[in-house]
Amino acid sequence: MITTDVPGAVPGAASSPALSRGDRTVIGVLLVATFVVILNETIMGVALPVLLTELGVTASVGQWLTAGFLLTMSVVIPVTGYLIQRVRTRVLFGVAMGLFSAGTLIAALAPGFTVLMVARVVQACGTAIMLPLLMTTVMTLVPPARRGALMGNISIVISVAPAIGPTVSGVVLDLFGWRAMFWAVLPISLATLVLGLRLVTSIGESSRAPLDVPSVVLSVFGFGGLVYGLSSIGHTSGSSSAVLWSSLAVGVAGIAAFVLRQVSLQRRERALLDLRTFAFRTFTLASALMMVMMGLLLGVVTILPIYAQNVLGLDPLATGLLLLPGGLLMGLLSPFVGRLYDRVGPRPLLVIGTIATSASLWFAATFDASTPPALVLVFHLVLSLGLAFSFTPLFSAGLGALPSRLYSHGSAIFSTTQQLAAAAGVALLVSVMSGRAADLLASGQPAVGAEMGGLHLALLFAAIASLAAVAGSFLVKGGKAESPA
Numbered sequence: 001m002i003t004t005d006v007p008g009a010v011p012g013a014a015s016s017p018a019l020s021r022g023d024r025t026v027i028g029v030l031l032v033a034t035f036v037v038i039l040n041e042t043i044m045g046v047a048l049p050v051l052l053t054e055l056g057v058t059a060s061v062g063q064w065l066t067a068g069f070l071l072t073m074s075v076v077i078p079v080t081g082y083l084i085q086r087v088r089t090r091v092l093f094g095v096a097m098g099l100f101s102a103g104t105l106i107a108a109l110a111p112g113f114t115v116l117m118v119a120r121v122v123q124a125c126g127t128a129i130m131l132p133l134l135m136t137t138v139m140t141l142v143p144p145a146r147r148g149a150l151m152g153n154i155s156i157v158i159s160v161a162p163a164i165g166p167t168v169s170g171v172v173l174d175l176f177g178w179r180a181m182f183w184a185v186l187p188i189s190l191a192t193l194v195l196g197l198r199l200v201t202s203i204g205e206s207s208r209a210p211l212d213v214p215s216v217v218l219s220v221f222g223f224g225g226l227v228y229g230l231s232s233i234g235h236t237s238g239s240s241s242a243v244l245w246s247s248l249a250v251g252v253a254g255i256a257a258f259v260l261r262q263v264s265l266q267r268r269e270r271a272l273l274d275l276r277t278f279a280f281r282t283f284t285l286a287s288a289l290m291m292v293m294m295g296l297l298l299g300v301v302t303i304l305p306i307y308a309q310n311v312l313g314l315d316p317l318a319t320g321l322l323l324l325p326g327g328l329l330m331g332l333l334s335p336f337v338g339r340l341y342d343r344v345g346p347r348p349l350l351v352i353g354t355i356a357t358s359a360s361l362w363f364a365a366t367f368d369a370s371t372p373p374a375l376v377l378v379f380h381l382v383l384s385l386g387l388a389f390s391f392t393p394l395f396s397a398g399l400g401a402l403p404s405r406l407y408s409h410g411s412a413i414f415s416t417t418q419q420l421a422a423a424a425g426v427a428l429l430v431s432v433m434s435g436r437a438a439d440l441l442a443s444g445q446p447a448v449g450a451e452m453g454g455l456h457l458a459l460l461f462a463a464i465a466s467l468a469a470v471a472g473s474f475l476v477k478g479g480k481a482e483s484p485a
Contacts, residue, residue, distance in 0.1 A: 022201060023141045023142075025199050025200075026089075026137060026141070026199070026200050026201060027134075027137060027138060027141065027142075029093075029192065029195060029196045029199055029200055030093070030130070030133065030134040030137055030196075030200070031134065031154070031157060032192055033093070033096075033097055033130055033134075033192045033193075033196060034130045034131055034134045034154075034157045035157045035161050036100075036185060036188055036189055036192060037096075037097075037100050037123070037126060037127040037130050037189075038127060038130075038131065038157055038161040039161040039165055039168065039185070040069070040100075040104075040123055040127065040165075040185065043165040043168060043169040043181055047169045047173055047178050047181060050173055050178055050316075051065065051116075051178055054178065055112060055113045055116070056113075057113050061113070062113070064117065065116065065117060065120055068117060068120055068121060068124075069120045069121075069123065069124045069127075070124075070227055070419055070422060070423050071124075071224055071227050071228055072120075072121045072124035072125060072128065073124050073127060073128045073415075073419045074223040074224060074226075074227040074416065074419040074420065074423070075219065075220050075223055075224045076124070076125050076128035076129070077128045077132065077223075077412055077415045077416045077419060078216075078219040078223060078258075078272060078273050078412060078416055079211075079216060079219070079272065080128065080129055080132040080133070080408075080411075080412045080415070081132065081272065081273050081274070081408045081409040081411070081412035081413075082211060082272050083129065084132060084133060084136050084408040084411075084412075085408050086211075089133070089137065089200060089201065090196075090197065090200045090201065092129060092133060093133065093196050093197070093200050094193070094196070094197055095126075095129065096126045096127075096129035096130050096133065097126060097130075097189065097192060097193040097196060098126070098193060099122055099123070099125045099126035099129075100122075100123050100125075100126030100127060100130075100189055101126075101186065101189045101190050101193055102122055103119045103120065103121070103122030103123030103124075103125075103126065104119070104123060104182050104185050104186045104189055105182075105186055106118065106119035106122060107119035107120065107123070107182040108179050108182035108183050108186060119182075128415070131157075131411075131415050132408065132411040132412045132414075132415050133411075134154060134157070135154065135395070135399065135407075135411035135414065135415075136407050136408045136411045138154065139399050139400075139402075139404070139407040139410075139411070140404065140407060154392075154395060167320035167321060167323055167324040167327065168181075168320070169181060169316075169320065170316040170317045170318075170319060170320025170321070171317060171320060171321075172184060173316060173317075174315075174316065174317040210270070211272075212261075212265055212270055212271075212272055214261060215258065215261055215262065215265065215271070215272035215273075216272065218254050218255075218257050218258040218261060219254075219258050219272065219273075220254075221250055221251070221253075221254035222251055222252075222253075222254025222255035222256075222257070222258045223251070223254070223255065223258075223416060223419075223420070224251070224254075225247045225248070225249075225250035225251030225252075225254055226247075226248065226251030226252065226254075226255065226420060226423075227251070227419060227420060227423045228247045228251070229244055229245070229247035229248035229251055230248070230420070230423040230424050230426075230427040259275065262274070262275050263275060271409075273409055273412055273413060273416075274406055274409040275413075276406065277402055277406050277409055277410045277413055280401045280402055281401070281477075282397055282398060282400075282401035282476060282477055283398045283399070283401045283402055283410060285398075285472060285475055285476055286394045286395075286397050286398025286401075286476060287398060287413065287414060287417055288472065289350075289354075289390075289394055289469055289472045289473070289476070290391075290394045290395075290398070290414065290417065290418060290421070291417050291418065291420070291421035291424075292421070292465060292466070292468055292469045292472075293354075293357070293387060293390050293391065293394070293469060294418045294421040294422055294425065295421040295422065295424050295425025295428070295465070296357065296361070296425060296462055296465065296466060296469075297387055297425070298421075298422040298425045298426050299425030299426050299428060299429035299430075299458075299462060300361070300364075300383065300429070300459075300462060301323075302426045302429065302430060303429050303430065303433055303455060303458055303459075304323070304376075304380070305319045305323075306433075306451075306455065307367070307376075307452075307455050308322060308373070308376065310448070310451055311369050311448055311451055311452050311455065312369070312371070312373060312376070314373065318373075322373060322376060322377055322380070323380060325377060325380070325381060325384075326377075326380040326381050326383065326384035327384065329381055329384045329385060329388065330384045330385075330387060330388045333384075333385065333388035333389070334388050334391070334392060337349060337388055337389055337392045337393070338392050338396075341392055341393055341396055345393075345397075345477075346393035346394070346396065346397040346476050346477070347393075347473070347474070347476055347477065349389050349390075349392070349393045350389070350390055350393045350394070350473035350476055351470075351473045351474060352386075352389050353385075353386045353387065353388070353389030353390035353393070353473070354386065354390060354466065354469040354470040354472075354473040355386070355470055355473075356382055356383075356385050356386030356389065357383060357386030357387060357390065357466055357469065358386075358463065358466035358467060358469070358470050359382065359386075360379050360380075360382040360383040360386060361383070361459060361462045361463035361466050362463045363379055363382070364376075364379045364383075364459045364462075364463075365456060365459040365460045365462075365463050367379075367455070367456070367459070368452060368456075369448055369449070369452050390469070390473075393476070394476075395414070397476055397477070398410070398414065399411065399414070428461065429458040429459075429461065429462060430458075432454070432457055432458045432461050433451075433454035433455055433457065433458040434454060435454070436450075436453055436454040436456075436457040436458075437450045437451050437453060437454030438450075438454075440453045440454070
C-alpha cells in the first residue's frame, strides 16, 4: 500500500481513481504512435555511410538527413502549444500520423537524395506534433498521484526509441538495404493512424484565439537558425564558417525577439508559447536538467558508433547489437522508475540517475583502442540505467509543477528545448572530437590514435557536463502544482 508520509511522495497516491478504459486507450495509441515517429530520429546514424555511397553525396551533404530532421522539428514544435489548444485531439493526431506516414512512403520510394531529404522533412513535421500531444494528454487525463507510472511509459518513448534506432538500422541494413528501413515502419505507421482515428477521442475544449504569424516567423528564424548553426559545427570549415556563425547570430537574435513578443502577447492570452511556465521553479530546473541529459544522450549515441567502428573495428550490425541491451534496459526500467516516483518523488531517483550517468561517462573517458567491447557494453548499460532514472522524474516533476492551463505550453517548451539540446550535444562532442583528432593527425599521430584521442577528449567533456546534472538533481522538488515565483 502506498503511504503519503514518505518525503516527496504525491499526496493521495493510495486513493487516486483509476483511469477509464477510454482514457487508457487514447494514451496507449498515442504512446505507440510517438514511439514509432521518434524511432526515425536516430535510424540514419548507422545508415549514413551506406546512403552516401548509394546516393552519391558527400558526408557534409548527407548529414542533413539527420540535421534537417532536427531543424524541422525545432521549427514546428513551438507551434504545437497553439495547435493543441485550438485543434481537436483526433484531428491533430490524424494530421501528425498522416504527415509521418506520407513522409515514410516518399522516403521508401525516393529515387535520390533530394526526394529523400523532402521525405525526412515531412516525417519531422508529424514527429514534432506527436510528443507534445502525448504529454499534454497524459497531464490532462491522469491524476497527479498516477502520473509517475504514465510518465515512465513516456520515458520509454523518449529514451528507448532513439537508443535502439542504430540497432534497428544496423540489422535492417545488413539484411535488406536502406529502403527497407522505411518499408518496415510504413505498415506500423498506417495501422496506428487507422486505429487512432477510430479510438482517439478529443480531450478538453478548443479555443478560438488567432495564430500570431509574427511569432511563427520569429520562431522559424530563432529556433531554426540556432539548430542549423549547432548542427553545422564539426561539418564546416574555411569560408563556410561564416555561414555557421551568421546562422547562430540569426538564431540568437530571433529567439530574443521571439521571447519579447511572447511576453507581450501572453498578457492577452495570445502567446504562441506561454513563457510564464518559467515562473515555476521546478519546471525551469527540470527543463535545464533535461537539456543536459538529452544533450549527453544524443551526443554519446552519435560518437559511440564511431568509436566502435573506426577504433575497435566492429561492423555496423555488431555496433547496433552492442547498443541494443542498453536500450532494452531503459525500456524495462522506465515503468519501474515511474512507480517509484509515485512513492518517493523525484529527488532520490534523480540523484541515483545523474550519479550513475556521470560515473559511466568518467569510466568511458578511460577507453582506448584496446578496450574490450564487453567493457563498452557495461558502460552503455550503466549510462542507460542512469538515464532511465532521470527522464521520468524530470518530466513528471517539471510538468506537474504547472497549472493545467499551461500543460500544452510546458510540453511544447520541453520538446523544443530537447531539440536544441540534442543539436548542441551532438555539435559539441563531434566538434571537440574532430578538432582534437585533426590536431593529433597534424602532429604525426597515426589515424586510429588521432581518432581515439579525439573521442577521449569528447567523452571527457561529456563527463564534466554531467557534473552539472548531479548538482542540479539535489535541488529538484516536485509532486504537486506550485505557485509562480
